[in-house]
Amino acid sequence: MGSDNGEERIQGPCAGREERIFVSVRMRPLNEMEIARNEVTDWECINDSTIVYKNSFAAMRSMYPTSYTFDRVFSCDCSTRQVxxxxxxxxxxxxVDxxxxxxxxxxxxxxGKTYTMTGITEYTMADIFDYILKHKEREFVLKFSSMEIYNESVRDLLAPDASPLRLLDDPERGTVVEKLTEEILRDWNHLKELLSICESQRQIGETFLNESSSRSHQLLRLTIESSAREFLGKDNSNTLTASVNFVDLAGSERASQALSGGSRLKEGSHINRSLLTLGSVIRKLSKGRNGHIPYRDSKLTRILQSSLGGNARTAIICTISPARIYVEQSRNTLLFASCAKEVSTNAHVNVVMSDKALVFHLQKELARLENQLRSAGYSVRSDAATLLREKDLHIEKLxxxxxxLILQRDLxxxxxxDLQQGEADDKSSMKWEGPDSYYHELHIQQSWGSPNSGESTLAHHLCIGGFQDI
Ligand SMILES: Nc1ncnc2c1ncn2[C@@H]1O[C@H](COP(=O)(O)OP(=O)(O)OP(=O)(O)O)[C@@H](O)[C@H]1O
Structure with missing residues (x-):
């Protein structure tokens, strides 16, 4: 899978792909306890995609469907490898892409959730390591983190202290778990070591139905960053970055059936609250993304938001017991699975670009948009040039x-x-000193402006008037 040429993958960095969640159902064999109680198997996988309820007597009296179709169904004899x-x-x-x-x-x-997810996680990781070995032309960095949601608080399974972690809203990355440990994976042994730490840290308790029941929702996350070696350290290098989540949910049963009371009962109510929200998110998404989707009603759905209808490819494996006694739980699981298969996600390749590569990409994008406008009948450059020329002319005129105006104001x-000066002078020479001095003043006043200007005439009149008043 994937492309041998690292640069090929970068061709469509933002090309999102709408696709349905891949939903499969795995039925485990009857366990020892069920065999000891002479339980009968009520479900049968009749082909690769259909599972039927074969208790015809009960089916006749039931309003539930007797046949369910999914992307894939796995009967009791299927191995985890096949799943x-x-x-x-x-x-x-x-x-990896x-x-x-x-x-x-x-x-x-x-x-069989933990049984299945343990295998799925290991097989995926083994394939990822194998892929890396075969793709020497790229450099990979693997980061591993792990958390559990227990009683509606988020715990870091790789941190020694169990204090709850806060969820933050990041505008680009969505919901982020604050201070979550991220280990850079060295090799396969390092991974096994981390997985066993997670296993030992996870909340396990004995319930009526499972002596080592996972009481929390566990989320293991592997983030892979990769760049083509050829471009490493160069301005045009791009990095692909994406995460794979392995989510082992706590049991979806009703508290009364599986739990023993006390703290198990409190866990049950929290587990069910998260799963109830998960159920209603899936139900609403299955009818389309319109309207309010209650992601924020539980920590589980907040953290998984992008995996449920967002930028991710998602597979859900629904596990059931074949025993008649659990027919109600199995039906609920199959109903959840039926809703989930209607949900679409929109995954795209996540590319982190270097600054230069980003500029180059934006230039290309600009050219593409200009072409689009041109083919739609607009001339981007000539329109812009004409507009600029008009603006320049307008500025020059202003x-x-x-x-x-400045010239006129100064004048x-x-x-x-001058008028004020003249007035002051006139006041000081108010005494009549004969016609000579009168004409002398008049002459000075007239020399203020050109003989033809209106202002000079006005000044002239003012001066004469002044004398007339005396
Ligand atoms: N397909 C299978 N084949 C054989 N054994 C299985 C299979 N699935 C589950 N089991 C066994 O059934 C028991 C319960 O499985 P598991 O702990 O995985 O259930 P779970 O759904 O994770 O339960 P919980 O929600 O309580 O954690 C385990 O002993 C496991 O080994």
């Missing part, structure tokens, strides 16, 4: 007007000063 190959591999391994992916296990307690100011 991986046919139910999860294609989705999970998209991560820069596409986010998630694999979930959903089902009642003791139906500048000329401003210069003219007016100087005339006002």
């Amino acid at each position: 991986y190959e046919e139910g999860a591999k294609a989705v999970a391994l998209s991560v 820069g596409i986010n992916s998630s694999v979930f296990a959903y089902g009642q307690t003791s139906s 500048e000329r007007e401003v210069r003219e 007016a100011l100087s005339r006002i000063q």
Whole structure:
């Protein structure tokens, strides 16, 4: 899978792909307890995609469907390897091509979620390591993190202290778990070591139905960053970055059936609250993305938001027990699975570009948009040039007007000063000193402006008037 040429993958960095969640159902064999109680198997996988309820007597009296079709169904004798190959591999391994992916296990307690997810996680990781070995032309960085949601608080399974972690809203990355440990994976042994730490840290408790029941929702996350070696350290290098999530949900049963009371009962109510929200998110998404989707009603759905209808490829494996006693739980699981298969996600390749590569990309994008406009009948460049020329002319005209106004203002100011000066002089020579001095004053006043200007005539009159008043 994937492309041998690293640069090929970068061709469509933002080309999103709408596709349905891949939903499969895995039925486990009857367990020892069920065999000891002479339980009968009520379900049968009649082909690769259909599972039927074969208790015809009960089916006749029931309003529920007797046949369910999914992308894939796995009968009791299918191995986890087969479940991986046919139910999860294609989705999970998209991560090496820069596409986010998630694999979930959903089902009642003791139906085989942890059993299935442990295998799926290991097979995926082995294939990823194998892929890396075969693709020497790219450099890979693997980061591993792990958390559990227990009683509606998020815990880091790789951190020694169990204090709850906060969820933050990042405008680009969506919901982010604050201070979550991220280990850079060195090799396969390092991974095994981390997986066993997670296993030992996870909340396990004994319930009536499962002596080592996972009481929390567990999320293991592997983030892969890769760049073509050829471009490493160069300005045009691009990095593909994506995460694969392995989600082992807590049991979806009703508290009364599986739990023993006390703290198990409190866990049950929290588990069910998250799963109830998950159910209603899936139900609403299955009818389209219109309207309010209650992602924020539980930590589980907040963290998984992009895997449920967002930028990710998603596979859900629903696990059921074949036993008659659990027919109600199995039906609920199959109803959940039926809704999930109607949900679409929109995954795209996640490319982180270097600054230069980004500029280059934006230039190309600009050229593409200009072409589009041109073919739609617009001339982008000539329109812009004409507009600029018009603006320049307008600015030039305004500048000329401003210069003219400044000139006129200065002239007016100087005339006002002269007038004031003249008035002051007149007051000081109010005494009549004969016609000579009168004509002398008049002569000075007339020399203020050109003989033809209106202002000079006005000044003349003012002066004469002044004398007349005396
Ligand atoms: N397909 C299978 N084949 C054989 N054994 C299985 C299979 N699935 C589950 N089991 C066994 O059934 C038991 C319960 O499985 P598991 O713990 O995986 O259930 P679960 O759904 O994760 O339960 P819980 O929700 O309580 O954690 C385990 O002992 C497991 O080994």
